[in-house]
Amino acid sequence: MDARSKILETATKLFATHGYDSTSLSLVAKDASVSKALIFWHFENKENLYEAVLARTIEPYRIEPERIAGQSVPDQVEHLIDLYYEFVTENVHSVRFFLSLFLRDDKRPDDFFSRVLDLYKHYRELLAGALRAGQEAGIFSPEIEPEAHSALILSSLNGILVQALTGETDVASPERLVKGLKASLVDRLRVQ
């Protein structure tokens, strides 16, 4: 790997675990086995390096249309839940990173935030659409409001994932909680 990529990779790991301020360029240089001066040659200053790291980190944050198409209406809801869950578990480190950015008064470039929020909103709308389609097909109870209920499902899912992210043991496993979520928040809404 070339030096530039090595720096970027090392910095990504360090920024994500220690945050912006607590990550010194001396440490990045040492871990990447390059001189501090080389970091400045490639990225000009610490902030530019940070932005390059953010750009690299957010890269996989997108919805692939082919993955959500083609299901029968009732299965779509559970499938969307699975997709969300899979995405977060596949990107634990960066999700944890972004969540901690949301919580801190840290360096938080607004364009990255709005991109994460847009993605979240998109997901919620897909979920609401599937719920509404299910209602219209007479599968789900007409009592629920699709928008409100999709927000609740995502919130619950986030809660489960935060629990997994913070490494709380001794509670039920994430998989089991998601199963319970589907049972209570999806299956129980079916018209008998």
Added chain:
Amino acid sequence: MDARSKILETATKLFATHGYDSTSLSLVAKDASVSKALIFWHFENKENLYEAVLARTIEPYRIEPERIAGQSVPDQVEHLIDLYYEFVTENVHSVRFFLSLFLRDDKRPDDFFSRVLDLYKHYRELLAGALRAGQEAGIFSPEIEPEAHSALILSSLNGILVQALTGETDVASPERLVKGLKASLVDRLRVQ
């Protein structure tokens, strides 16, 4: 207020918003209108100050038995949910602080963490107990497992609260989500 308390109060605010590393003692001194040397005289070093701040912050984290006693069994579940919600909204700043500590590889003194976790566990057990009592009284469906379901309720609640903590607008309000949570995760479990 005496200088020591002033320092403690100022440091609490600053550590919570900027974190350990990003909070300089020069800033604490300036904001508290004292000299830097006085901080060292009172707290010896930065880490000791931080621990004093943590001890002060965690102080309100306890369950008051009188607040959960005396309800009729079915109402207990919703009451516990309300208590949890109220506690978090009354302590937003420190909850956000602790959550960000859980997410970062920061300074994380294990005894404080285990105290937060114990409290959480206690809450979950109270909730499971209420659910079980409701089942035995024939009010809640025998289908659910109290332990698993109380974990799900708390996870969902956490998800709603994290959303509020991260300041995500444009989604449903926390109050509305909690109402939906109660409807789907509590009321729908009642035997008709």
Added chain:
DNA sequence: GTCTATATACAGATAGAC
């Protein structure tokens, strides 16, 4: 207890050789 002045270390950043 509270201050000013200072020691020491390390941060981000630059100069210039190769």
Added chain:
DNA sequence: GTCTATCTGTATATAGAC
């Protein structure tokens, strides 16, 4: 492109006067 050496600011921490 990559390095060593160095500048400058600011951090934690100490010494010592009052």
